[in-house]
Every structure is written in C-alpha cells, then in structure tokens.
Amino acid sequence: MSDGTMGNLGRDLIIRDQGLSLVLADGNEWLFVGDDASASAIVSKLGMILQLESMMGASCKTSVGTPRKRDDRKPSDEEGRQLYDTFIQMMKIIYRGVLNRNGLFLHGALAERKGSGVILAGPSGVGKTTASIRLPSPWRSLSDDLTLVVRDDQGRYWGHPWPGWSFFWDRNKSGRKWDSSYAVPLKGLFFLAQAPEDKAESIGTGRATGMLLETAKQASGRLDARSSDEDLLSMNLQLFNNACIMAKSIKSFTLNVSLNGQFWNEMDLALNYPIS
Incomplete structure (x- = not known):
C-alpha cells in the first residue's frame, strides 16, 4: 500500500x-x-x-x-x-x-449515562433521533443513527459513536461531528417501538439475537455490495455468530416510547439506575 x-x-x-x-x-x-x-x-x-x-x-x-x-x-x-x-x-x-473480532455495526443510537452506554436500536423512522434529542441529563447522546460496537480481549463490549448514512444526504448537517475514537462500555440494548405508553421489557437471548442480527444487517447492507457469494456467506455466518455472542453478554429489552412520556425512566429501572 x-x-x-x-x-x-x-x-x-x-x-x-x-x-x-x-x-x-x-x-x-x-x-x-x-x-x-x-x-x-x-x-x-x-x-x-x-x-x-x-x-x-x-x-x-x-x-x-x-x-x-x-x-x-x-x-x-x-x-x-x-x-x-x-x-x-x-x-x-x-x-x-x-x-473478525466479534464486533458489529448497529443501526442504533448510542447514549451514555455516567460512563456506561446503551444502544437504542431500530429501523429508520422508529424514533432513534427523536429519542436521542429528548434524553435529559445525566443521559448524553453520542450518536443518533449508527454505532460501531467492538469486543475487547476480556469479552467486554464497547460502543463508538458513528455518523449515519443520512448525514451525507442532508448537507444542512455538514457542521456535525462524531468523536469516533471515544468509547463507552455497553450496559444495555433497547429495541425501540412507538407506543401510547412508555415501557421496557426484558427479552430472552434467542429473541435478542434475531433482533440484533436484523439491526446489524440494516447497518451493514451497503458494506456488502460487490462482495462475492463466498465472501458474503462467510460474512453473514460471522455476523450471526457475533450477534449470538453479543446477545448472551448484554441485557436486552424492548422499549416502548410514547410521544410525550419519560421513557428514560424505564431505561433507568431496567438497568437498576436510580430514578432522578
């Protein structure tokens, strides 16, 4: 090179x-x-x-x-x-x-609370950006659409903030920046859904694996372009393996989010944080 x-x-x-x-x-x-x-x-x-x-x-x-x-x-x-x-x-x-090191790109927003991170995951239009904007202190939004997740040698998962695809379409966002080398240890995964009332519910490893895999595919779809069938099969197998390992390692929840509620209190309860 x-x-x-x-x-x-x-x-x-x-x-x-x-x-x-x-x-x-x-x-x-x-x-x-x-x-x-x-x-x-x-x-x-x-x-x-x-x-x-x-x-x-x-x-x-x-x-x-x-x-x-x-x-x-x-x-x-x-x-x-x-x-x-x-x-x-x-x-x-x-x-x-x-x-190759058990990491993933996820279609999810990254948020931090006093040194620990969570990912608010879901498809486009579910409300990741809106939820990120609404988070009050001590929560802090690090990214609102994509997160790079890596696994260290001790088996701990870390989230890095990452710009989403829409940034390159909306030139009005040209002043935005992401501190991509900054990382927070991940404490929870929340799969968002719009609902009349806020509620977080724990989900099992099997369901979390499927939802995590779908979220990872949404984030990496553009990265598979022009890959050979052999390479694509290998990457998909690795993606599935990584989703299985991650789902076993991090607490996962569905998170119903209403338009005007305080959904972050549900996140605090799920992760055993004190309600402020």
Missing part, C-alpha cells in the same frame, strides 16, 4: 507519510492515508467529521483512493458524493476487521 499525503487537522500544512488514526476499544488502531492529493483532501475532511487525530503509525494501515464510480443513491452534490464514497471505503475496511 502506498503512503499518501494528508492535511494536518486544524492547519493548512500538508504532512507526508502521515495519516489519520482511529483508535478502537478492542485494541486495534487504524491509520488512513490518501493515495493521492485528491483522496488525501477527502480523507482529511472525513477526519474532521470523525474527529480523528493525525499521527505517523498504527497497527492497521491502509490507503484510500479517490472515488471513480457513481451511484444514484448517493448525495447530489459533488463533495457529498466524494465524502460518501470515501466513507464507504473506510467503513468496509473497518467492518471486515471488526467482524
């Missing part, structure tokens, strides 16, 4: 043989460099969105090229398309590595 040039975040200085580092809670560190000046500029912009740090080396180093092909599903403006394509390249690389 060739070393490129990269703009140092916060300056206009170009530094050679230097990349942007993503540090994950499973102990891996990824270093991204552009393989030409154009790719470096795009990666640098993504680095600002993901709040990546500029450094010289990492355990996993990869070059990112300038996107060549277009897709009708992508944003209409040129910068949005380039950011989206490069983001997909980066996510595919990370996804393969994380998948």
Whole structure:
C-alpha cells in the first residue's frame, strides 16, 4: 500500500507519510492515508467529521483512493458524493476487521449515562433521533443513527459513536461531528417501538439475537455490495455468530416510547439506575 499525503487537522500544512488514526476499544488502531492529493483532501475532511487525530503509525494501515464510480443513491452534490464514497471505503475496511473480532455495526443510537452506554436500536423512522434529542441529563447522546460496537480481549463490549448514512444526504448537517475514537462500555440494548405508553421489557437471548442480527444487517447492507457469494456467506455466518455472542453478554429489552412520556425512566429501572 502506498503512503499518501494528508492535511494536518486544524492547519493548512500538508504532512507526508502521515495519516489519520482511529483508535478502537478492542485494541486495534487504524491509520488512513490518501493515495493521492485528491483522496488525501477527502480523507482529511472525513477526519474532521470523525474527529480523528493525525499521527505517523498504527497497527492497521491502509490507503484510500479517490472515488471513480457513481451511484444514484448517493448525495447530489459533488463533495457529498466524494465524502460518501470515501466513507464507504473506510467503513468496509473497518467492518471486515471488526467482524473478525466479534464486533458489529448497529443501526442504533448510542447514549451514555455516567460512563456506561446503551444502544437504542431500530429501523429508520422508529424514533432513534427523536429519542436521542429528548434524553435529559445525566443521559448524553453520542450518536443518533449508527454505532460501531467492538469486543475487547476480556469479552467486554464497547460502543463508538458513528455518523449515519443520512448525514451525507442532508448537507444542512455538514457542521456535525462524531468523536469516533471515544468509547463507552455497553450496559444495555433497547429495541425501540412507538407506543401510547412508555415501557421496557426484558427479552430472552434467542429473541435478542434475531433482533440484533436484523439491526446489524440494516447497518451493514451497503458494506456488502460487490462482495462475492463466498465472501458474503462467510460474512453473514460471522455476523450471526457475533450477534449470538453479543446477545448472551448484554441485557436486552424492548422499549416502548410514547410521544410525550419519560421513557428514560424505564431505561433507568431496567438497568437498576436510580430514578432522578
């Protein structure tokens, strides 16, 4: 892999043989460099969105090229398309590595309460973003659509905030940032449903596995494109295995959320937090 040039975040200085580092809670560190000046500029912009740090080396180093092909599903403006394509390249690389270490991308919002994290999962339109906005202190929303989940060598799961696909379609969100190297230990999974009254109910491992697998597929569907049948089968088997392990390790609940209720009190009760 060739070393490129990269703009140092916060300056206009170009530094050679230097990349942007993503540090994950499973102990891996990824270093991204552009393989030409154009790719470096795009990666640098993504680095600002993901709040990546500029450094010289990492355990996993990869070059990112300038996107060549277009897709009708992508944003209409040129910068949005380039950011989206490069983001997909980066996510595919990370996804393969994380998948091999029992991790997942999940279609869910990440929230933190005093050092512990939960994921509010569900399909588009169920209310993940709205729920994230409504969370009061001491809860803190870290991401509202996607979460990168990794498993460390002690078997603990950690959530990293991650930008959702809609960010690249809605250019009004261009000022948003995610601290993607920040991680919180996961204490619970909540699968959202809209309902007249707020209520959290514990679910068993089997049901949690199925719901977790569906949530993971929603998050990773774009990352399987152009994979061979053999690779796709291997990734799906690994995805299923990872969902099974995670469902056994983290408490899972369905969470009915009303329009005006205080659903976070139900989360506190489910996780044995004191009600404030």
